Amino acid sequence: MSASTSSSNSASNSSSAVSSGTVDGAGPGDRGPGAALRGGGPGHQGPGDLTLTSIVLFTLGAYGVAAGAATGQEAVVAVGVFAFTLFVVGILWPICSLARASVSVVGPTDATVGDSVELRIRVAAHASRLDVRALDPPGVWCRTAAPADGRLPHTATRRGVFRSVRIQLRTSAPLGVFVRTRTVRVALPAPIVVAPRPSVASAVLQPVPDERVTSGAALLVRGGGDTVRTVRPYAPGDPARLVHWPTSARRGEIVVREYEPPPALGVALVVDLRGPAPEVAASLAAGIGTATLAAGGVVWCGTFEDGQPVGEQVADARDLGRRLARATPGPSPEPPDGWATKVVHA
Amino acid sequence: MNLVGARAGSATHRRRVAPAYRIVAVPAAVALGSVGGIAAEHAHSPWVFGVLGGALAAVLGVLALPSIPTRRVTVALLGLGGLAALRHASFAGTDRSWLLVLWAAATMLTLVLVDRADAETVPALRDGVPLSNRIAETARVAGVTAVVVIVAVVALVPTVTDRLGRHVWPGLDPNAASVLGAPASLKSSGELPLTTRPRPSDAVVFTVDASHADFWRGETFDEYNGSSWSSSFPRDRLDVLGHVGTKVQVAPELYDEGARNGVEFRQTFHIEASYSDVVFAAPSARLVETDKLLIREPDGTVRVAGGSGSGFGKGAVYTVFSRGIPVTEPKLRAADTTRIPGAIAKQYAQTPATTARVTDLAREMTAGATTTFDKVRAIESWLGAHTEYSLNAPLSPPDVDVVDDFLFRSRIGWCEQIASSLVVLARSVGIPARLVTGFVPGTQDALTGRFVVRERDAHAWAEIYFPGIGWQGFDPTASVPLVGKSTSGGSWLADARHNAASLAIAAVMLALLAAATPHVVTAARRRRARRASWSAAALHRLERAGRKAGRARAPAETPREYACALAELLGDDRLAAVGDTLDMALYSASGAPEVDRADTDAVLTSL
Numbered sequence: 001m002s003a004s005t006s007s008s009n010s011a012s013n014s015s016s017a018v019s020s021g022t023v024d025g026a027g028p029g030d031r032g033p034g035a036a037l038r039g040g041g042p043g044h045q046g047p048g049d050l051t052l053t054s055i056v057l058f059t060l061g062a063y064g065v066a067a068g069a070a071t072g073q074e075a076v077v078a079v080g081v082f083a084f085t086l087f088v089v090g091i092l093w094p095i096c097s098l099a100r101a102s103v104s105v106v107g108p109t110d111a112t113v114g115d116s117v118e119l120r121i122r123v124a125a126h127a128s129r130l131d132v133r134a135l136d137p138p139g140v141w142c143r144t145a146a147p148a149d150g151r152l153p154h155t156a157t158r159r160g161v162f163r164s165v166r167i168q169l170r171t172s173a174p175l176g177v178f179v180r181t182r183t184v185r186v187a188l189p190a191p192i193v194v195a196p197r198p199s200v201a202s203a204v205l206q207p208v209p210d211e212r213v214t215s216g217a218a219l220l221v222r223g224g225g226d227t228v229r230t231v232r233p234y235a236p237g238d239p240a241r242l243v244h245w246p247t248s249a250r251r252g253e254i255v256v257r258e259y260e261p262p263p264a265l266g267v268a269l270v271v272d273l274r275g276p277a278p279e280v281a282a283s284l285a286a287g288i289g290t291a292t293l294a295a296g297g298v299v300w301c302g303t304f305e306d307g308q309p310v311g312e313q314v315a316d317a318r319d320l321g322r323r324l325a326r327a328t329p330g331p332s333p334e335p336p337d338g339w340a341t342k343v344v345h346a
Numbered sequence: 347m348n349l350v351g352a353r354a355g356s357a358t359h360r361r362r363v364a365p366a367y368r369i370v371a372v373p374a375a376v377a378l379g380s381v382g383g384i385a386a387e388h389a390h391s392p393w394v395f396g397v398l399g400g401a402l403a404a405v406l407g408v409l410a411l412p413s414i415p416t417r418r419v420t421v422a423l424l425g426l427g428g429l430a431a432l433r434h435a436s437f438a439g440t441d442r443s444w445l446l447v448l449w450a451a452a453t454m455l456t457l458v459l460v461d462r463a464d465a466e467t468v469p470a471l472r473d474g475v476p477l478s479n480r481i482a483e484t485a486r487v488a489g490v491t492a493v494v495v496i497v498a499v500v501a502l503v504p505t506v507t508d509r510l511g512r513h514v515w516p517g518l519d520p521n522a523a524s525v526l527g528a529p530a531s532l533k534s535s536g537e538l539p540l541t542t543r544p545r546p547s548d549a550v551v552f553t554v555d556a557s558h559a560d561f562w563r564g565e566t567f568d569e570y571n572g573s574s575w576s577s578s579f580p581r582d583r584l585d586v587l588g589h590v591g592t593k594v595q596v597a598p599e600l601y602d603e604g605a606r607n608g609v610e611f612r613q614t615f616h617i618e619a620s621y622s623d624v625v626f627a628a629p630s631a632r633l634v635e636t637d638k639l640l641i642r643e644p645d646g647t648v649r650v651a652g653g654s655g656s657g658f659g660k661g662a663v664y665t666v667f668s669r670g671i672p673v674t675e676p677k678l679r680a681a682d683t684t685r686i687p688g689a690i691a692k693q694y695a696q697t698p699a700t701t702a703r704v705t706d707l708a709r710e711m712t713a714g715a716t717t718t719f720d721k722v723r724a725i726e727s728w729l730g731a732h733t734e735y736s737l738n739a740p741l742s743p744p745d746v747d748v749v750d751d752f753l754f755r756s757r758i759g760w761c762e763q764i765a766s767s768l769v770v771l772a773r774s775v776g777i778p779a780r781l782v783t784g785f786v787p788g789t790q791d792a793l794t795g796r797f798v799v800r801e802r803d804a805h806a807w808a809e810i811y812f813p814g815i816g817w818q819g820f821d822p823t824a825s826v827p828l829v830g831k832s833t834s835g836g837s838w839l840a841d842a843r844h845n846a847a848s849l850a851i852a853a854v855m856l857a858l859l860a861a862a863t864p865h866v867v868t869a870a871r872r873r874r875a876r877r878a879s880w881s882a883a884a885l886h887r888l889e890r891a892g893r894k895a896g897r898a899r900a901p902a903e904t905p906r907e908y909a910c911a912l913a914e915l916l917g918d919d920r921l922a923a924v925g926d927t928l929d930m931a932l933y934s935a936s937g938a939p940e941v942d943r944a945d946t947d948a949v950l951t952s953l
Contacts, residue, residue: 021660049496052417052418052421053417053421053424053457056421056424056425056428057424057428059425060425060428060429060432063432065506066434068434068506069506073505073616074504074795075446076432076789077502077503078446078499078503079428079431079446079450080432081495081498081499081503081506082450082495082499083428083497084498085494085498085499086453086454086457086495089491089494089495090457120473121471126486128477128478128483128486129462129477129483131465131468132471140469141468141470142468142469142470142471142472142474143465143466143467143469143470143471143474143477144470144474144475144476145474145475145476145477145478146470146475147475148474148475149473149474149475150471150472150473150475151471151472151473152471152472153472164562169560170465172461172465173461173462173465173487174457174458174462174483174487174491175454175457175458175461175491176417176457176460176461176464177457177486183499214552233913237690275806305680320943
């Protein structure tokens with residue numbers, strides 16, 4: 001899969017998108033932070049699985065009852081009823097154990113695709129032993145007795161904002177006759193925002209109009225400019241290298257140079273996820289934006305979120321990740337005038 | 347729902363890391379050993395052999411086949427055990443049903459432990475609740491399941507067998523071989539020779555569903571000729587009893603009040619022998635449910651019509667409703683106030699063809715008794731005091747009165763001689779009496795409640811007529827001691843010799859147990875110590891790794907020295923640090939830091 005970028009001035013506003021690969025076109029959803037792209041089901045559509053033990057018990061039970069009843073042999077009927085009772089108990093016990101099970105989950109608020117996160121899980125059930133795992137994608141089974149609190153590992157495999165997770169419970173206790181499996185969707189008290197994993201990209205540091213820069217902090221990241229704006233009297237703490245000796249000599253007091261602030265550098269990222277590879281595009285945009293921010297630049301990000309175009313300067317890398325997590329395919333806003341623009345196409 | 351092999355697919359991998367599977371061998375051995383014992387019992391082998399064989403097979407299956415997942419092994423053992431239990435339960439000829447109960451309990455435990463072992467192989471939830479103690483969980487689950495199973499068995503088995511089960515069933519069609527192979531005690535012949543010695547086997551001949559034990563009466567005999575008994579009634583001019591469906595009404599004998607107005611008693615007979623043409627029943631049969639045609643002789647004997655080969659085959663079931671009056675000694679003594687019917691006296695109270703000294707002996711025995719009951723008791727007492735029981739008693743010479751020979755010469759005999767003597771002696775003093783053959787109740791199966799009757803339970807006893815009551819059975823053999831029982835000394839030795847095989851097996855098992863106990867106890871102590879102490883467990887892992895590498899730890903070697911030696915041998919410098927940590931954990935007051943312990947665990951795991 002690939003995504004393309006095109007650089008342009010905002011005046012030209014031209015872009016090109018060449019991509020390949022397959023996606024399902026889904027943006028942020030409610031299927032869980034690790035929802036698979038396709039066929040993300042739990043693998044157990046029914047109430048559970050019968051085991052080989054159940055087949056043996058059922059066969060013995062049916063044969064014993066039938067043969068014993070036909071011949072009037074109480075001992076044979078007793079053996080059959082015994083086997084059949086184990087069969088029934090072995091099925092009903094796990095079903096009853098999970099019948100009233102409830103699950104609550106608290107997850108982290110931010111994650112990045114590919115990160116392993118820990119979900120704090122609370123299982124309210126009466127079971128001597130059960131296995132639990134997160135779905136989308138299916139994680140590793142972890143055993144516990146219930147009721148229980150614990151930490152469940154899970155891998156975020158998909159970008160988006162997730163307000164619920166799917167948890168799967170399983171038990172075959174006590175006889176191993178029937179593996180009862182139950183899948184529950186749990187609403188999260190705070191959504192998990194899964195940002196795209198930044199791909200490797202270079203920073204784009206182009207001058208941007210100062211009046212459009214909303215974050216002064218970003219401008220002061222790297223040193224000052226090299227144009228002397230004025231001189232002022234020395235103040236304790238000023239470095240000696242800033243003393244302007246000719247003026248000091250002329251005035252008879254020590255004065256120091258004061259420089260013009262450096263010009264703002266950065267890039268306007270226009271993220272257009274309407275294409276076959278939105279995840280790759282989001283990842284590329286995250287890579288460019290993160291590299292630019294790390295280099296002291298500013299980033300303006302234009303995306304399509306919640307059904308409308310949104311264009312704002314981002315505060316930091318986490319803010320950029322959240323913006324890209326919320327981004328869905330749709331028309332992006334126009335970049336601000338005077339900004340060097342990087343259009344990322346899906 | 348999907349049929350899957352459950353989590354068995356990865357069990358091979360789990361076995362190596364989950365010693366919890368080893369405990370499964372114990373209940374599995376008990377389960378398979380139990381059905382092995384039942385099978386051996388039916389094969390007429392010592393049941394201990396079956397128990398040992400089954401247990402050994404189960405232990406080998408669980409422990410010695412590491413390439414097969416334990417769950418699959420146990421499922422296979424469960425299937426085998428279940429099939430064997432069904433197969434041998436269907437014999438209905440065992441009085442070892444406690445082994446069946448043992449099999450059921452052990453099977454249940456096996457299932458619980460296997461599933462628990464499976465669960466223990468799954469990684470634990472971080473900060474989750476650990477599983478409860480294995481023994482406590484197993485006991486709790488087994489208790490609850492056992493209650494459910496018992497309730498189900500108690501509630502369902504009678505319902506199933508009553509509604510679906512057969513109280514009438516034709517069984518197999520008997521052929522010539524099955525008729526020839528059947529014990530003589532199951533075949534009606536109209537004659538009972540006293541000069542042939544029975545050699546009964548332990549084979550089960552039939553089982554009886556009945557609310558209480560009774561003697562299962564077959565034929566009666568009224569004519570004695572000195573060497574055999576026979577019936578004076580013609581056997582070939584009897585009409586077949588009428589059928590209404592499967593029900594055959596049997597008319598009571600003349601003057602038999604018990605058969606007319608007695609308390610009803612139901613019995614269902616399941617034939618296990620290859621053939622039988624006598625309808626056995628507690629006295630006296632009044633209604634028989636069967637698919638066979640029956641005839642009734644005037645003396646109350648009921649048998650299958652149609653001659654040889656027309657009787658019941660193996661698996662046949664018939665139900666009899668009998669009637670009899672419960673009696674007490676006062677009631678029997680009071681019966682003498684009523685006159686004996688003439689027909690009864692003529693048929694059964696005439697002096698039999700025996701010697702004069704037998705008649706004199708009878709008068710001498712009963713001289714002090716005033717009632718019929720007391721006279722019979724007096725004869726029984728004399729027989730008990732002066733005769734002995736043995737199936738190896740010498741046979742009477744030809745042309746000699748058997749009763750005379752028994753009473754005056756040998757005084758050793760089996761039930762036929764003893765009961766014949768009572769009948770002949772009773773008749774000699776004018777008491778109506780006849781000889782009866784049939785079976786004693788047999789042993790009652792603890793699980794099914796059935797009376798299991800074997801060929802060796804064949805018996806002969808006497809019936810005495812009491813006016814107003816009817817025919818009443820007396821078993822004089824019960825008061826006759828076994829040969830040698832009256833003499834003291836040596837009997838325990840004889841018993842020991844008789845049970846030599848069983849004693850030898852028990853001795854071998856005890857010896858094995860005694861030899862294995864110290865090892866088991868030591869291993870258990872070590873295991874417990876390892877569990878209790880991290881340092882001991884880590885040292886054990888280090889020693890195990892060393893042994894695998896061919897370098898066992900010397901007795902005087904400290905952990906540090908041993909770890910350094912292994913580090914050099916294996917080229918792994920991390921082992922030196924492991925030795926330091928172990929020394930610190932073992933010998934310093936503060937123990938090893940948690941970080942070092944974690945590092946040691948990681949190193950040992952990587953080995």
